[in-house]
Amino acid sequence: MTEAVGLAPVGRDTVQDRVYSELRRALIGGLFSPGQVLTIRQLADALLTSTMPVREALGRLITEQALEILPNRQIRVPPVTLARIEDLLRARILIEGEAMALAAARMTPRHIASLRAILLDWEEMRGTQVDREVTLNHAFHFEIYRACGSTVLIPMIESLWLQSGPLTRAAIYAFSEAGANDAARFHHDILQALQAGDAATARAALVADISRPFAYLKDKLGADAAEKETP
Amino acid sequence: MTEAVGLAPVGRDTVQDRVYSELRRALIGGLFSPGQVLTIRQLADALLTSTMPVREALGRLITEQALEILPNRQIRVPPVTLARIEDLLRARILIEGEAMALAAARMTPRHIASLRAILLDWEEMRGTQVDREVTLNHAFHFEIYRACGSTVLIPMIESLWLQSGPLTRAAIYAFSEAGANDAARFHHDILQALQAGDAATARAALVADISRPFAYLKDKLGADAAEKETP
DNA sequence: GCCCTTGATCTGTGATCACACTTGATTTGA
DNA sequence: TCAAATCAAGTGTGATCACAGATCAAGGGC
Numbered sequence: 001m002t003e004a005v006g007l008a009p010v011g012r013d014t015v016q017d018r019v020y021s022e023l024r025r026a027l028i029g030g031l032f033s034p035g036q037v038l039t040i041r042q043l044a045d046a047l048l049t050s051t052m053p054v055r056e057a058l059g060r061l062i063t064e065q066a067l068e069i070l071p072n073r074q075i076r077v078p079p080v081t082l083a084r085i086e087d088l089l090r091a092r093i094l095i096e097g098e099a100m101a102l103a104a105a106r107m108t109p110r111h112i113a114s115l116r117a118i119l120l121d122w123e124e125m126r127g128t129q130v131d132r133e134v135t136l137n138h139a140f141h142f143e144i145y146r147a148c149g150s151t152v153l154i155p156m157i158e159s160l161w162l163q164s165g166p167l168t169r170a171a172i173y174a175f176s177e178a179g180a181n182d183a184a185r186f187h188h189d190i191l192q193a194l195q196a197g198d199a200a201t202a203r204a205a206l207v208a209d210i211s212r213p214f215a216y217l218k219d220k221l222g223a224d225a226a227e228k229e230t231p
Numbered sequence: 232m233t234e235a236v237g238l239a240p241v242g243r244d245t246v247q248d249r250v251y252s253e254l255r256r257a258l259i260g261g262l263f264s265p266g267q268v269l270t271i272r273q274l275a276d277a278l279l280t281s282t283m284p285v286r287e288a289l290g291r292l293i294t295e296q297a298l299e300i301l302p303n304r305q306i307r308v309p310p311v312t313l314a315r316i317e318d319l320l321r322a323r324i325l326i327e328g329e330a331m332a333l334a335a336a337r338m339t340p341r342h343i344a345s346l347r348a349i350l351l352d353w354e355e356m357r358g359t360q361v362d363r364e365v366t367l368n369h370a371f372h373f374e375i376y377r378a379c380g381s382t383v384l385i386p387m388i389e390s391l392w393l394q395s396g397p398l399t400r401a402a403i404y405a406f407s408e409a410g411a412n413d414a415a416r417f418h419h420d421i422l423q424a425l426q427a428g429d430a431a432t433a434r435a436a437l438v439a440d441i442s443r444p445f446a447y448l449k450d451k452l453g454a455d456a457a458e459k460e461t462p
Numbered sequence: 463g464c465c466c467t468t469g470a471t472c473t474g475t476g477a478t479c480a481c482a483c484t485t486g487a488t489t490t491g492a
Numbered sequence: 493t494c495a496a497a498t499c500a501a502g503t504g505t506g507a508t509c510a511c512a513g514a515t516c517a518a519g520g521g522c
Binding site: 084 | 291319
Binding site for chain 1: 502503504505512513
């Protein structure tokens with residue numbers, strides 16, 4: 001066989017893969033509400049395909065805990081509870097913190113430049129487009145995680161993002177409207193620490209970054225419960 | 232509706248679920264070799280069903296990284312590499328260690344008794360039935376992990392076991408034949424530490440327990456490579 | 463003799479249909 | 493009037509068929 005230089009393998013993508021990616025994007029972006037029920041046929045109609053790719057994509061999302069299946073066989077995005085919030089936050093601090101620490105030791109100038117570029121893009125359009133903001137936040141974090149060199153941790157982190165997406169939806173919009181977005185500061189802290197190869201500081205900044213929307217969510221949930229008690 | 236007392240919900244299980252469970256059992260038990268190629272129709276024939284439940288079960292296992300899909304769309308169990316061994320071991324120490332520490336703080340006498348019973352069963356038939364041994368080892372660990380109170384960590388640990396199953400296959404049989412099975416000692420250490428509520432010691436004993444087969448595997452892989460160099 | 467082409471076979475993928483079950487509104491009964 | 497029974501629409505699940513791509517062996521050309 002002749003050596004084809006410089007050509008990346010193309011790899012046909014199936015309909016199922018596209019459906020899966022689309023649902024993932026929607027989940028992480030908070031387009032689905034906690035507790036919302038999804039049906040295969042309805043999604044198939046919306047995505048202009050048959051039920052087959054959709055049901056396989058949903059099955060995959062269910063095993064990732066991104067969706068849950070009720071005894072009635074109904075499929076829904078898991079509702080928000082205080083226990084789930086704390087559980088997810090703890091897991092994310094544990095695993096993403098470790099990935100961040102690992103990445104700190106393997107940073108190249110190329111990575112740093114790429115991160116800086118994402119941060120620049122992000123600052124340019126702060127507050128204008130929420131979904132674009134979500135995309136850039138995702139890109140920033142996973143550019144780092146991919147550098148950690150672990151093919152085991154990364155899919156787990158993706159699963160965690162999938163699970164927290166619907167929960168942090170409320171927080172995303174609240175922060176975006178308030179404009180008081182100190183995510184930029186945390187991201188700069190992370191970048192600076194990574195540049196210095198300081199794993200501990202990078203991890204601490206990440207924990208702060210992750211914790212913020214969850215803390216907001218916990219407050220909001222407590223306030224809602226109190227309001228319900230005394231209407 | 233009248234209140235039906237004392238009846239547990241039955242919850243119909245689908246063919247897909249049975250196929251999925253069966254494949255999981257086989258994977259964790261090391262019945263499949265690293266690198267082995269699986270085909271949908273062949274598995275469907277072996278399991279006496281159609282291709283439909285099998286392909287959905289395989290899809291789920293692929294998203295869990297328990298199986299991988301090649302650019303040719305072939306499905307196989309991931310081959311063993313040194314990097315993968317170290318990657319998996321690190322992740323298991325991180326996540327299972329955390330679950331163990333959490334469980335140490337939530338142990339009830341009921342849990343302790345259950346663990347002791349499993350350990351007793353295990354000692355009774357040490358070395359006689361390999362697959363029974365695998366089952367009891369699985370039961371022991373997950374009895375603990377279930378007690379950690381995290382619905383997020385447990386599926387991740389299951390995914391990790393699914394991924395390490397085929398790798399540790401060699402180690403399982405080697406230890407079983409050698410009879411020099413000090414897993415019993417580690418398990419006793421874990422139980423004792425849990426009883427005392429000593430999270431740090433429990434975690435350390437777990438790390439020793441997990442690391443053992445991986446260390447054996449690394450040695451074996453190195454020896455095989457050296458043997459190949461000088462035939 | 464060696465390499466390329468061709469062919470049959472097997473693979474995963476997608477679409478469609480049949481079925482059992484759930485669910486919600488309607489109708490029937492007292 | 494209210495509750496129970498009934499019917500119809502909609503759900504996920506499984507089986508079957510059609511199809512494009514991959515694989516590998518035998519055949520044909522240089």
